[in-house]
Amino acid sequence: MDDQGCPRCKTTKYRNPSLKLLVNVCGHSLCETCVEALFVKGSGICPECGTALRKNNFRVQLFEDPFIEKEIEVRRKILKDYNKKEEDFKTLEEYNDYIEMIETLIFNIVNNIDVDETRQMIEQYKRENKDQINKGRNKKSKDEEYLECLIEQEKEESSLKRKFIVEEEQREKDSKKKHKEALLDELMFSDRSALDILNEHKTDIDKENELRVPVMATTKFSTGIKLMGKYLRHIRSASDEEKGGGFESKLACMRALLDAVNGLFYLPDQV
Protein backbone atom coordinates (compact mmCIF):
# COMPACT_ATOMS: atom_id res chain seq x y z
CA MET A 1 0.00 0.00 0.00
CA ASP A 2 2.83 2.34 0.71
CA ASP A 3 4.63 1.88 -2.56
CA GLN A 4 7.70 1.02 -0.48
CA GLY A 5 8.17 4.57 0.69
CA CYS A 6 8.97 7.76 -1.12
CA PRO A 7 12.34 7.40 -2.86
CA ARG A 8 13.79 10.58 -1.30
CA CYS A 9 12.69 10.63 2.30
CA LYS A 10 12.13 6.92 2.55
CA THR A 11 10.65 6.69 6.00
CA THR A 12 8.06 9.43 5.90
CA LYS A 13 5.51 7.38 3.95
CA TYR A 14 5.42 4.61 6.52
CA ARG A 15 4.92 7.00 9.37
CA ASN A 16 2.13 8.93 7.74
CA PRO A 17 -0.15 6.73 5.64
CA SER A 18 -2.35 9.64 4.61
CA LEU A 19 0.56 11.26 2.83
CA LYS A 20 -0.19 11.39 -0.86
CA LEU A 21 2.18 10.34 -3.62
CA LEU A 22 2.44 12.50 -6.68
CA VAL A 23 3.60 11.09 -9.94
CA ASN A 24 4.98 12.78 -13.04
CA VAL A 25 5.72 12.18 -16.66
CA CYS A 26 8.65 9.83 -16.19
CA GLY A 27 6.52 7.56 -14.06
CA HIS A 28 8.40 7.93 -10.80
CA SER A 29 6.50 9.01 -7.70
CA LEU A 30 7.35 11.47 -4.94
CA CYS A 31 5.58 12.38 -1.75
CA GLU A 32 4.21 15.87 -1.37
CA THR A 33 6.89 17.13 0.98
CA CYS A 34 9.62 15.97 -1.34
CA VAL A 35 8.00 17.71 -4.28
CA GLU A 36 8.00 20.95 -2.35
CA ALA A 37 11.53 20.40 -1.24
CA LEU A 38 12.70 19.62 -4.78
CA PHE A 39 11.25 22.76 -6.30
CA VAL A 40 12.32 25.08 -3.48
CA LYS A 41 15.77 24.83 -4.89
CA GLY A 42 14.40 25.67 -8.28
CA SER A 43 15.85 22.60 -9.89
CA GLY A 44 13.51 20.11 -11.41
CA ILE A 45 14.93 16.70 -11.99
CA CYS A 46 13.57 13.36 -10.95
CA PRO A 47 15.79 11.82 -8.25
CA GLU A 48 15.66 8.38 -9.90
CA CYS A 49 15.92 8.91 -13.62
CA GLY A 50 17.09 12.52 -13.86
CA THR A 51 14.47 13.63 -16.42
CA ALA A 52 13.70 17.33 -16.40
CA LEU A 53 10.42 18.02 -14.61
CA ARG A 54 8.03 20.86 -14.17
CA LYS A 55 6.17 21.35 -10.91
CA ASN A 56 2.74 21.42 -12.51
CA ASN A 57 3.34 18.15 -14.21
CA PHE A 58 2.85 16.29 -10.95
CA ARG A 59 -0.47 14.49 -10.66
CA VAL A 60 -2.03 12.67 -7.73
CA GLN A 61 -1.22 9.02 -8.07
CA LEU A 62 -4.28 6.94 -8.72
CA PHE A 63 -2.66 3.57 -9.25
CA GLU A 64 -0.01 1.81 -7.27
CA ASP A 65 2.06 0.85 -10.24
CA PRO A 66 3.90 3.92 -11.56
CA PHE A 67 4.18 2.22 -14.93
CA ILE A 68 0.42 2.43 -15.30
CA GLU A 69 0.42 6.07 -14.33
CA LYS A 70 2.97 6.75 -17.06
CA GLU A 71 0.90 4.92 -19.60
CA ILE A 72 -2.19 6.89 -18.66
CA GLU A 73 -0.31 10.11 -19.09
CA VAL A 74 1.02 9.13 -22.51
CA ARG A 75 -2.41 7.93 -23.60
CA ARG A 76 -4.07 11.14 -22.60
CA LYS A 77 -1.55 13.20 -24.52
CA ILE A 78 -1.81 11.14 -27.66
CA LEU A 79 -5.57 10.92 -27.65
CA LYS A 80 -5.80 14.68 -27.44
CA ASP A 81 -4.34 14.78 -30.91
CA TYR A 82 -5.66 11.55 -32.37
CA ASN A 83 -9.25 12.39 -31.72
CA LYS A 84 -11.10 10.92 -34.69
CA LYS A 85 -14.37 9.20 -33.84
CA GLU A 86 -16.00 6.13 -35.32
CA GLU A 87 -18.33 8.25 -37.44
CA ASP A 88 -15.34 9.69 -39.30
CA PHE A 89 -14.47 6.37 -40.92
CA LYS A 90 -16.23 4.72 -43.80
CA THR A 91 -15.73 1.08 -42.82
CA LEU A 92 -15.29 -0.69 -39.52
CA GLU A 93 -11.93 -2.03 -40.63
CA GLU A 94 -10.52 1.44 -41.20
CA TYR A 95 -11.58 2.48 -37.72
CA ASN A 96 -10.03 -0.65 -36.22
CA ASP A 97 -6.76 -0.01 -38.03
CA TYR A 98 -6.73 3.53 -36.72
CA ILE A 99 -7.26 2.36 -33.15
CA GLU A 100 -4.52 -0.24 -33.52
CA MET A 101 -2.11 2.37 -34.77
CA ILE A 102 -2.79 4.53 -31.72
CA GLU A 103 -2.15 1.58 -29.41
CA THR A 104 1.12 0.81 -31.13
CA LEU A 105 2.27 4.41 -30.70
CA ILE A 106 1.36 4.42 -27.02
CA PHE A 107 3.05 1.09 -26.44
CA ASN A 108 6.23 2.24 -28.12
CA ILE A 109 6.50 5.42 -26.13
CA VAL A 110 5.70 3.83 -22.77
CA ASN A 111 8.19 1.03 -23.24
CA ASN A 112 10.85 3.21 -24.79
CA ILE A 113 10.88 1.40 -28.12
CA ASP A 114 11.80 3.52 -31.14
CA VAL A 115 10.83 6.63 -29.24
CA ASP A 116 12.29 9.01 -31.79
CA GLU A 117 10.58 7.36 -34.72
CA THR A 118 7.28 7.36 -32.92
CA ARG A 119 7.54 11.00 -31.99
CA GLN A 120 8.29 11.85 -35.60
CA MET A 121 5.16 10.00 -36.72
CA ILE A 122 3.07 11.89 -34.20
CA GLU A 123 4.47 15.21 -35.37
CA GLN A 124 3.71 14.34 -38.96
CA TYR A 125 0.15 13.37 -38.13
CA LYS A 126 -0.36 16.55 -36.21
CA ARG A 127 0.83 18.63 -39.11
CA GLU A 128 -1.37 16.81 -41.62
CA ASN A 129 -4.58 16.91 -39.65
CA LYS A 130 -4.23 20.19 -37.84
CA ASP A 131 -7.65 21.50 -38.83
CA GLN A 132 -9.47 18.34 -38.04
CA ILE A 133 -7.85 18.09 -34.64
CA ASN A 134 -8.95 21.56 -33.74
CA LYS A 135 -12.47 20.93 -34.96
CA GLY A 136 -12.71 17.58 -33.26
CA ARG A 137 -11.59 18.97 -29.95
CA ASN A 138 -14.92 20.61 -29.46
CA LYS A 139 -17.16 18.03 -31.02
CA LYS A 140 -18.61 15.43 -28.74
CA SER A 141 -19.28 11.86 -29.80
CA LYS A 142 -22.83 10.70 -30.30
CA ASP A 143 -22.82 8.70 -27.08
CA GLU A 144 -21.87 11.67 -25.01
CA GLU A 145 -24.62 13.71 -26.62
CA TYR A 146 -27.19 11.04 -25.88
CA LEU A 147 -26.10 10.82 -22.27
CA GLU A 148 -26.29 14.55 -21.90
CA CYS A 149 -29.81 14.48 -23.31
CA LEU A 150 -30.85 11.90 -20.75
CA ILE A 151 -29.33 13.83 -17.90
CA GLU A 152 -31.18 16.93 -18.99
CA GLN A 153 -34.46 15.07 -19.13
CA GLU A 154 -33.95 13.74 -15.65
CA LYS A 155 -33.12 17.17 -14.34
CA GLU A 156 -36.28 18.58 -15.88
CA GLU A 157 -38.42 15.87 -14.40
CA SER A 158 -36.99 16.25 -10.95
CA SER A 159 -37.39 20.04 -11.04
CA LEU A 160 -41.02 19.63 -12.14
CA LYS A 161 -41.63 17.24 -9.27
CA ARG A 162 -40.05 19.60 -6.82
CA LYS A 163 -42.17 22.47 -8.07
CA PHE A 164 -45.26 20.35 -7.73
CA ILE A 165 -44.44 19.36 -4.17
CA VAL A 166 -43.82 22.96 -3.22
CA GLU A 167 -47.15 24.00 -4.73
CA GLU A 168 -48.95 21.23 -2.86
CA GLU A 169 -47.47 22.29 0.42
CA GLN A 170 -48.43 25.87 -0.23
CA ARG A 171 -51.98 24.85 -1.04
CA GLU A 172 -52.24 22.82 2.14
CA LYS A 173 -50.97 25.65 4.25
CA ASP A 174 -53.45 28.09 2.73
CA SER A 175 -56.42 25.81 3.24
CA LYS A 176 -55.42 25.14 6.84
CA LYS A 177 -55.19 28.84 7.51
CA LYS A 178 -58.61 29.41 5.97
CA HIS A 179 -60.16 26.69 8.12
CA LYS A 180 -58.65 28.09 11.27
CA GLU A 181 -59.96 31.54 10.54
CA ALA A 182 -63.43 30.25 9.70
CA LEU A 183 -63.46 28.27 12.92
CA LEU A 184 -62.47 31.29 14.97
CA ASP A 185 -65.11 33.44 13.29
CA GLU A 186 -67.84 30.97 14.02
CA LEU A 187 -66.79 30.45 17.60
CA MET A 188 -66.88 34.19 18.11
CA PHE A 189 -70.07 35.15 16.31
CA SER A 190 -72.42 32.18 16.17
CA ASP A 191 -74.84 31.07 18.86
CA ARG A 192 -74.29 27.36 18.75
CA SER A 193 -72.35 25.39 21.33
CA ALA A 194 -68.60 25.25 20.98
CA LEU A 195 -68.57 21.45 20.77
CA ASP A 196 -70.96 21.39 17.80
CA ILE A 197 -68.91 23.88 15.86
CA LEU A 198 -65.68 21.96 16.48
CA ASN A 199 -67.16 18.64 15.34
CA GLU A 200 -68.60 20.20 12.23
CA HIS A 201 -65.26 21.63 11.24
CA LYS A 202 -63.49 18.37 11.79
CA THR A 203 -65.82 16.47 9.43
CA ASP A 204 -65.43 19.20 6.82
CA ILE A 205 -61.66 18.88 6.91
CA ASP A 206 -61.85 15.09 6.57
CA LYS A 207 -64.11 15.34 3.55
CA GLU A 208 -61.76 17.74 1.85
CA ASN A 209 -58.78 15.46 2.36
CA GLU A 210 -60.61 12.63 0.73
CA LEU A 211 -61.56 14.63 -2.32
CA ARG A 212 -58.08 15.86 -2.98
CA VAL A 213 -56.89 12.79 -4.87
CA PRO A 214 -53.13 13.03 -5.38
CA VAL A 215 -52.50 13.69 -9.02
CA MET A 216 -49.34 11.83 -9.92
CA ALA A 217 -47.30 12.75 -12.92
CA THR A 218 -48.68 10.39 -15.50
CA THR A 219 -46.17 8.21 -17.21
CA LYS A 220 -46.81 7.20 -20.74
CA PHE A 221 -49.02 4.15 -20.99
CA SER A 222 -47.88 1.42 -23.29
CA THR A 223 -50.30 0.76 -26.09
CA GLY A 224 -50.72 -2.77 -24.75
CA ILE A 225 -52.76 -1.64 -21.77
CA LYS A 226 -54.92 0.61 -23.92
CA LEU A 227 -55.86 -2.27 -26.19
CA MET A 228 -56.35 -4.66 -23.32
CA GLY A 229 -58.38 -2.27 -21.23
CA LYS A 230 -61.73 -3.64 -22.27
CA TYR A 231 -60.67 -7.24 -21.82
CA LEU A 232 -59.29 -6.61 -18.38
CA ARG A 233 -62.70 -5.62 -17.12
CA HIS A 234 -63.88 -9.20 -17.39
CA ILE A 235 -61.08 -10.78 -15.46
CA ARG A 236 -60.39 -10.67 -11.75
CA SER A 237 -57.58 -8.33 -10.79
CA ALA A 238 -54.33 -9.73 -9.46
CA SER A 239 -54.06 -10.13 -5.70
CA ASP A 240 -51.25 -8.41 -3.86
CA GLU A 241 -49.21 -11.60 -3.58
CA GLU A 242 -49.48 -12.17 -7.28
CA LYS A 243 -48.51 -8.61 -8.11
CA GLY A 244 -45.50 -8.95 -5.84
CA GLY A 245 -44.46 -11.99 -7.81
CA GLY A 246 -44.69 -10.05 -11.05
CA PHE A 247 -47.95 -11.57 -12.28
CA GLU A 248 -50.24 -8.89 -13.63
CA SER A 249 -53.80 -9.54 -14.66
CA LYS A 250 -52.84 -8.37 -18.15
CA LEU A 251 -50.46 -11.32 -18.49
CA ALA A 252 -53.04 -13.88 -17.47
CA CYS A 253 -55.63 -12.33 -19.75
CA MET A 254 -53.27 -12.36 -22.73
CA ARG A 255 -52.33 -15.95 -22.05
CA ALA A 256 -55.95 -17.08 -21.95
CA LEU A 257 -56.83 -15.22 -25.13
CA LEU A 258 -53.79 -16.46 -27.01
CA ASP A 259 -54.46 -20.03 -25.97
CA ALA A 260 -58.05 -19.68 -27.12
CA VAL A 261 -57.08 -18.89 -30.69
CA ASN A 262 -53.80 -20.77 -30.95
CA GLY A 263 -54.27 -24.01 -32.79
CA LEU A 264 -57.81 -23.36 -33.95
CA PHE A 265 -56.79 -24.25 -37.45
CA TYR A 266 -54.81 -27.30 -36.53
CA LEU A 267 -55.45 -30.14 -38.93
CA PRO A 268 -53.90 -33.58 -38.80
CA ASP A 269 -51.65 -34.43 -41.72
CA GLN A 270 -54.01 -36.80 -43.40
CA VAL A 271 -57.52 -35.66 -42.67
Add this chain to the structure above:
Amino acid sequence: MFASSSQLKHWMFNNEGEIQSLRQEANARYVEEHGTKMSEEQRQAYFLSASEERHLCRHFEFVLKEFCSRFQPPMPKYVLGTALCYFKRFYINCSAMDYHPKDIMLTCVYLASKVEEFNVSINQFVGNLKGDREKFANIILTFELLLMDKLNYHLLIHNPYRPMEGLFIDLKTRFRVLENPEKLRKGAEEFLEKSLMTDVCMLFAPSQVALTAVLVSAAKEKANLDRYVTETLLKGMSPEDIKKLQVQIKKLRYMVKSQEQIPREQMAHLQRKLDHCRNQENNPESEVYKRKLQEMLNEDEEIQTKKRKKISEEQKKKDDELLFMPSYVPSSNT
Protein backbone atom coordinates in the same frame (compact mmCIF):
# COMPACT_ATOMS: atom_id res chain seq x y z
CA MET B 1 -48.01 -22.39 -26.44
CA PHE B 2 -49.67 -25.33 -28.02
CA ALA B 3 -48.11 -24.65 -31.40
CA SER B 4 -44.59 -25.10 -30.11
CA SER B 5 -45.35 -27.84 -27.61
CA SER B 6 -44.21 -31.41 -27.43
CA GLN B 7 -47.89 -32.33 -27.37
CA LEU B 8 -48.28 -31.14 -30.94
CA LYS B 9 -45.02 -32.53 -32.18
CA HIS B 10 -45.11 -36.01 -30.69
CA TRP B 11 -48.49 -36.89 -29.29
CA MET B 12 -51.05 -35.86 -31.89
CA PHE B 13 -52.40 -38.50 -34.22
CA ASN B 14 -54.24 -38.40 -37.51
CA ASN B 15 -57.36 -40.34 -36.68
CA GLU B 16 -58.81 -42.87 -34.28
CA GLY B 17 -57.69 -45.72 -36.48
CA GLU B 18 -54.05 -44.82 -35.96
CA ILE B 19 -54.40 -44.83 -32.20
CA GLN B 20 -56.23 -48.11 -32.32
CA SER B 21 -53.54 -49.77 -34.40
CA LEU B 22 -50.83 -48.56 -32.02
CA ARG B 23 -52.69 -50.11 -29.12
CA GLN B 24 -53.09 -53.35 -31.01
CA GLU B 25 -49.38 -53.43 -31.74
CA ALA B 26 -48.57 -52.97 -28.07
CA ASN B 27 -50.93 -55.80 -27.23
CA ALA B 28 -49.44 -58.06 -29.90
CA ARG B 29 -45.92 -57.36 -28.70
CA TYR B 30 -46.79 -58.46 -25.19
CA VAL B 31 -48.51 -61.62 -26.39
CA GLU B 32 -45.53 -62.51 -28.58
CA GLU B 33 -43.13 -62.06 -25.75
CA HIS B 34 -45.00 -64.01 -23.12
CA GLY B 35 -47.00 -66.54 -25.09
CA THR B 36 -44.28 -68.22 -27.07
CA LYS B 37 -45.27 -71.76 -26.24
CA MET B 38 -49.00 -71.43 -26.67
CA SER B 39 -51.25 -72.11 -29.56
CA GLU B 40 -53.57 -69.51 -31.03
CA GLU B 41 -56.69 -70.55 -29.10
CA GLN B 42 -54.77 -70.85 -25.90
CA ARG B 43 -53.49 -67.37 -26.36
CA GLN B 44 -56.92 -65.99 -26.97
CA ALA B 45 -58.25 -67.63 -23.87
CA TYR B 46 -55.36 -66.63 -21.68
CA PHE B 47 -54.37 -63.13 -22.76
CA LEU B 48 -56.56 -60.07 -23.02
CA SER B 49 -57.48 -58.98 -26.51
CA ALA B 50 -56.96 -55.40 -27.61
CA SER B 51 -60.64 -54.53 -27.23
CA GLU B 52 -60.78 -56.06 -23.76
CA GLU B 53 -57.74 -54.04 -22.81
CA ARG B 54 -59.49 -50.97 -24.12
CA HIS B 55 -62.55 -51.67 -21.95
CA LEU B 56 -60.34 -52.10 -18.93
CA CYS B 57 -58.49 -48.87 -19.57
CA ARG B 58 -61.69 -46.95 -20.03
CA HIS B 59 -62.99 -48.34 -16.77
CA PHE B 60 -59.87 -47.23 -14.98
CA GLU B 61 -60.06 -43.80 -16.58
CA PHE B 62 -63.49 -43.52 -15.00
CA VAL B 63 -62.10 -44.64 -11.64
CA LEU B 64 -59.37 -42.02 -12.01
CA LYS B 65 -61.96 -39.33 -12.58
CA GLU B 66 -63.90 -40.38 -9.49
CA PHE B 67 -60.72 -40.45 -7.42
CA CYS B 68 -59.81 -36.93 -8.48
CA SER B 69 -63.29 -35.57 -7.85
CA ARG B 70 -63.17 -36.86 -4.27
CA PHE B 71 -59.63 -35.80 -3.62
CA GLN B 72 -58.86 -33.77 -0.50
CA PRO B 73 -57.72 -30.95 -0.80
CA PRO B 74 -59.98 -30.21 -3.78
CA MET B 75 -58.15 -30.87 -7.00
CA PRO B 76 -58.43 -28.37 -9.86
CA LYS B 77 -59.75 -29.72 -13.15
CA TYR B 78 -56.61 -29.27 -15.15
CA VAL B 79 -54.77 -31.73 -12.90
CA LEU B 80 -57.39 -34.31 -13.79
CA GLY B 81 -56.97 -33.47 -17.47
CA THR B 82 -53.22 -33.86 -17.28
CA ALA B 83 -53.43 -37.14 -15.38
CA LEU B 84 -55.87 -38.62 -17.88
CA CYS B 85 -53.67 -37.53 -20.76
CA TYR B 86 -50.67 -39.26 -19.19
CA PHE B 87 -52.73 -42.40 -18.66
CA LYS B 88 -53.90 -42.51 -22.26
CA ARG B 89 -50.44 -41.88 -23.66
CA PHE B 90 -48.92 -44.58 -21.46
CA TYR B 91 -51.31 -47.23 -22.71
CA ILE B 92 -50.77 -46.39 -26.33
CA ASN B 93 -47.27 -47.77 -26.14
CA CYS B 94 -47.58 -50.32 -23.36
CA SER B 95 -49.99 -53.14 -22.86
CA ALA B 96 -52.30 -53.20 -19.84
CA MET B 97 -51.02 -56.66 -19.04
CA ASP B 98 -47.50 -55.36 -18.71
CA TYR B 99 -48.32 -52.74 -16.09
CA HIS B 100 -51.57 -52.93 -14.19
CA PRO B 101 -53.78 -49.89 -14.72
CA LYS B 102 -54.58 -49.46 -11.06
CA ASP B 103 -50.91 -48.87 -10.23
CA ILE B 104 -50.32 -46.57 -13.19
CA MET B 105 -53.51 -44.66 -12.47
CA LEU B 106 -52.29 -43.52 -9.05
CA THR B 107 -48.86 -42.70 -10.43
CA CYS B 108 -50.41 -40.58 -13.17
CA VAL B 109 -52.39 -38.50 -10.69
CA TYR B 110 -49.38 -38.04 -8.44
CA LEU B 111 -47.12 -36.98 -11.30
CA ALA B 112 -49.81 -34.68 -12.72
CA SER B 113 -50.25 -32.93 -9.39
CA LYS B 114 -46.51 -32.29 -9.29
CA VAL B 115 -46.29 -31.01 -12.86
CA GLU B 116 -49.34 -28.75 -12.58
CA GLU B 117 -48.02 -27.23 -9.36
CA PHE B 118 -50.82 -28.63 -7.20
CA ASN B 119 -48.40 -29.82 -4.60
CA VAL B 120 -49.39 -32.67 -2.30
CA SER B 121 -46.94 -34.71 -0.33
CA ILE B 122 -46.96 -38.46 -0.84
CA ASN B 123 -48.45 -38.95 2.61
CA GLN B 124 -51.26 -36.52 1.96
CA PHE B 125 -51.83 -38.23 -1.36
CA VAL B 126 -52.17 -41.77 -0.04
CA GLY B 127 -54.30 -40.43 2.80
CA ASN B 128 -57.04 -40.26 0.21
CA LEU B 129 -56.81 -44.00 -0.42
CA LYS B 130 -58.28 -46.81 1.58
CA GLY B 131 -56.11 -49.72 2.54
CA ASP B 132 -52.44 -50.20 3.14
CA ARG B 133 -51.19 -46.68 2.64
CA GLU B 134 -47.51 -47.49 2.80
CA LYS B 135 -47.89 -50.08 0.10
CA PHE B 136 -49.57 -47.57 -2.17
CA ALA B 137 -46.86 -45.03 -1.47
CA ASN B 138 -44.22 -47.55 -2.45
CA ILE B 139 -46.05 -48.48 -5.63
CA ILE B 140 -46.40 -44.87 -6.70
CA LEU B 141 -42.80 -44.02 -6.05
CA THR B 142 -41.61 -47.15 -7.84
CA PHE B 143 -43.54 -46.45 -11.00
CA GLU B 144 -43.03 -42.70 -11.17
CA LEU B 145 -39.78 -42.78 -13.10
CA LEU B 146 -41.07 -45.52 -15.35
CA LEU B 147 -44.12 -43.45 -16.22
CA MET B 148 -41.99 -40.45 -17.09
CA ASP B 149 -39.77 -42.61 -19.22
CA LYS B 150 -42.67 -44.07 -21.19
CA LEU B 151 -44.04 -40.57 -21.73
CA ASN B 152 -40.67 -39.71 -23.23
CA TYR B 153 -40.41 -37.03 -20.57
CA HIS B 154 -42.98 -34.91 -22.39
CA LEU B 155 -44.75 -33.70 -19.28
CA LEU B 156 -46.43 -30.45 -20.30
CA ILE B 157 -50.03 -30.95 -21.33
CA HIS B 158 -52.18 -28.22 -22.87
CA ASN B 159 -55.70 -28.68 -21.52
CA PRO B 160 -58.79 -27.01 -22.99
CA TYR B 161 -59.60 -25.14 -19.76
CA ARG B 162 -57.52 -22.05 -20.41
CA PRO B 163 -58.72 -21.68 -24.01
CA MET B 164 -62.26 -21.92 -22.67
CA GLU B 165 -61.60 -19.08 -20.24
CA GLY B 166 -60.09 -17.07 -23.06
CA LEU B 167 -63.19 -17.63 -25.19
CA PHE B 168 -65.41 -16.45 -22.37
CA ILE B 169 -63.37 -13.29 -21.91
CA ASP B 170 -63.54 -12.65 -25.63
CA LEU B 171 -67.30 -13.26 -25.70
CA LYS B 172 -67.86 -10.81 -22.88
CA THR B 173 -65.68 -8.16 -24.48
CA ARG B 174 -66.46 -8.34 -28.16
CA PHE B 175 -69.83 -9.99 -28.52
CA ARG B 176 -72.07 -7.86 -26.32
CA VAL B 177 -75.15 -9.15 -28.11
CA LEU B 178 -75.14 -12.19 -25.88
CA GLU B 179 -76.32 -10.88 -22.54
CA ASN B 180 -74.98 -13.44 -20.13
CA PRO B 181 -72.20 -15.68 -21.38
CA GLU B 182 -71.84 -17.14 -17.88
CA LYS B 183 -74.92 -19.27 -18.43
CA LEU B 184 -72.97 -21.17 -21.09
CA ARG B 185 -70.21 -22.07 -18.66
CA LYS B 186 -71.90 -25.02 -17.03
CA GLY B 187 -72.77 -26.69 -20.32
CA ALA B 188 -69.27 -26.14 -21.65
CA GLU B 189 -67.70 -27.66 -18.55
CA GLU B 190 -69.95 -30.71 -18.82
CA PHE B 191 -68.92 -31.18 -22.42
CA LEU B 192 -65.26 -30.97 -21.47
CA GLU B 193 -65.76 -33.56 -18.76
CA LYS B 194 -67.34 -35.92 -21.24
CA SER B 195 -64.56 -35.30 -23.72
CA LEU B 196 -61.98 -36.33 -21.13
CA MET B 197 -63.26 -39.88 -21.37
CA THR B 198 -62.50 -40.01 -25.10
CA ASP B 199 -59.31 -39.66 -27.07
CA VAL B 200 -59.97 -36.14 -28.34
CA CYS B 201 -56.95 -34.70 -26.54
CA MET B 202 -54.76 -36.65 -28.91
CA LEU B 203 -56.66 -35.82 -32.08
CA PHE B 204 -57.70 -32.18 -31.79
CA ALA B 205 -56.10 -28.98 -30.56
CA PRO B 206 -57.25 -27.83 -27.10
CA SER B 207 -58.62 -24.57 -28.49
CA GLN B 208 -60.78 -26.55 -30.92
CA VAL B 209 -62.12 -28.64 -28.04
CA ALA B 210 -62.89 -25.49 -26.05
CA LEU B 211 -64.65 -23.84 -28.96
CA THR B 212 -66.75 -26.95 -29.55
CA ALA B 213 -67.65 -27.03 -25.88
CA VAL B 214 -68.87 -23.45 -25.95
CA LEU B 215 -70.84 -24.00 -29.16
CA VAL B 216 -72.50 -27.14 -27.82
CA SER B 217 -73.46 -25.34 -24.64
CA ALA B 218 -74.83 -22.45 -26.70
CA ALA B 219 -76.92 -24.84 -28.77
CA LYS B 220 -78.42 -26.24 -25.59
CA GLU B 221 -79.24 -22.78 -24.28
CA LYS B 222 -80.68 -21.83 -27.66
CA ALA B 223 -78.17 -19.04 -28.13
CA ASN B 224 -76.75 -18.56 -31.61
CA LEU B 225 -73.04 -18.01 -31.68
CA ASP B 226 -72.47 -18.51 -35.39
CA ARG B 227 -72.24 -14.78 -35.92
CA TYR B 228 -69.66 -14.51 -33.19
CA VAL B 229 -67.56 -17.26 -34.68
CA THR B 230 -67.58 -16.15 -38.29
CA GLU B 231 -67.47 -12.40 -37.80
CA THR B 232 -65.57 -11.75 -34.60
CA LEU B 233 -63.43 -14.72 -33.73
CA LEU B 234 -62.45 -15.80 -37.21
CA LYS B 235 -62.54 -12.42 -38.83
CA GLY B 236 -60.25 -12.26 -41.82
CA MET B 237 -59.83 -15.97 -42.37
CA SER B 238 -60.56 -17.48 -45.73
CA PRO B 239 -63.88 -19.33 -46.15
CA GLU B 240 -62.14 -22.64 -46.91
CA ASP B 241 -60.31 -22.50 -43.60
CA ILE B 242 -63.52 -21.73 -41.80
CA LYS B 243 -65.18 -24.66 -43.53
CA LYS B 244 -62.38 -27.00 -42.50
CA LEU B 245 -62.70 -25.81 -38.92
CA GLN B 246 -66.41 -26.50 -39.01
CA VAL B 247 -65.73 -30.04 -40.19
CA GLN B 248 -63.32 -30.54 -37.31
CA ILE B 249 -65.83 -29.24 -34.82
CA LYS B 250 -68.47 -31.58 -36.18
CA LYS B 251 -66.13 -34.55 -35.89
CA LEU B 252 -65.23 -33.62 -32.34
CA ARG B 253 -68.82 -33.22 -31.34
CA TYR B 254 -69.75 -36.55 -32.80
CA MET B 255 -66.87 -38.30 -31.09
CA VAL B 256 -67.82 -37.01 -27.69
CA LYS B 257 -71.53 -37.58 -28.11
CA SER B 258 -71.26 -41.10 -29.42
CA GLN B 259 -68.88 -42.58 -26.89
CA GLU B 260 -69.97 -46.01 -25.80
CA GLN B 261 -70.98 -46.96 -22.34
CA ILE B 262 -68.38 -48.83 -20.39
CA PRO B 263 -69.58 -52.43 -20.01
CA ARG B 264 -69.58 -52.69 -16.23
CA GLU B 265 -70.64 -56.33 -16.08
CA GLN B 266 -67.54 -57.53 -17.80
CA MET B 267 -65.25 -55.64 -15.46
CA ALA B 268 -65.02 -58.21 -12.70
CA HIS B 269 -64.37 -61.01 -15.18
CA LEU B 270 -61.76 -59.00 -17.09
CA GLN B 271 -59.96 -58.05 -13.93
CA ARG B 272 -59.67 -61.66 -12.90
CA LYS B 273 -58.32 -62.56 -16.32
CA LEU B 274 -55.82 -59.76 -16.00
CA ASP B 275 -54.65 -61.04 -12.65
CA HIS B 276 -53.72 -64.30 -14.29
CA CYS B 277 -51.99 -63.04 -17.38
CA ARG B 278 -50.30 -59.93 -16.08
CA ASN B 279 -46.53 -59.59 -16.12
CA GLN B 280 -45.59 -60.62 -12.63
CA GLU B 281 -42.21 -58.98 -12.86
CA ASN B 282 -43.95 -55.63 -12.74
CA ASN B 283 -46.39 -56.54 -10.01
CA PRO B 284 -45.12 -55.04 -6.78
CA GLU B 285 -47.08 -57.60 -4.76
CA SER B 286 -45.84 -60.71 -6.46
CA GLU B 287 -43.09 -63.02 -5.32
CA VAL B 288 -41.28 -62.73 -8.63
CA TYR B 289 -40.98 -58.97 -8.25
CA LYS B 290 -39.70 -59.15 -4.70
CA ARG B 291 -37.19 -61.77 -5.70
CA LYS B 292 -35.96 -59.65 -8.59
CA LEU B 293 -35.62 -56.67 -6.33
CA GLN B 294 -33.62 -58.72 -3.87
CA GLU B 295 -31.41 -60.04 -6.66
CA MET B 296 -30.76 -56.52 -7.85
CA LEU B 297 -29.78 -55.42 -4.37
CA ASN B 298 -27.57 -58.45 -3.94
CA GLU B 299 -25.98 -57.76 -7.27
CA ASP B 300 -25.21 -54.26 -6.18
CA GLU B 301 -23.64 -55.53 -3.02
CA GLU B 302 -21.60 -58.09 -4.90
CA ILE B 303 -20.29 -55.46 -7.24
CA GLN B 304 -19.35 -53.29 -4.26
CA THR B 305 -17.45 -56.06 -2.49
CA LYS B 306 -15.66 -57.04 -5.68
CA LYS B 307 -14.57 -53.45 -6.20
CA ARG B 308 -13.31 -53.15 -2.68
CA LYS B 309 -11.32 -56.36 -3.02
CA LYS B 310 -9.76 -55.15 -6.24
CA ILE B 311 -8.76 -51.84 -4.75
CA SER B 312 -7.16 -53.44 -1.70
CA GLU B 313 -5.27 -55.91 -3.91
CA GLU B 314 -3.88 -53.17 -6.07
CA GLN B 315 -2.85 -51.24 -3.02
CA LYS B 316 -1.01 -54.27 -1.68
CA LYS B 317 0.79 -54.75 -4.99
CA LYS B 318 1.95 -51.15 -4.98
CA ASP B 319 3.26 -51.43 -1.46
CA ASP B 320 5.17 -54.59 -2.34
CA GLU B 321 6.73 -52.98 -5.38
CA LEU B 322 7.93 -50.10 -3.31
CA LEU B 323 9.54 -52.33 -0.72
CA PHE B 324 11.36 -54.53 -3.21
CA MET B 325 12.80 -51.78 -5.36
CA PRO B 326 16.56 -52.29 -4.97
CA SER B 327 17.64 -48.65 -5.13
CA TYR B 328 15.26 -47.62 -2.36
CA VAL B 329 16.40 -50.04 0.23
CA PRO B 330 18.21 -47.95 2.78
CA SER B 331 21.66 -49.35 3.25
CA SER B 332 22.55 -49.82 6.86
CA ASN B 333 26.30 -49.72 6.32
CA THR B 334 28.31 -46.96 4.72
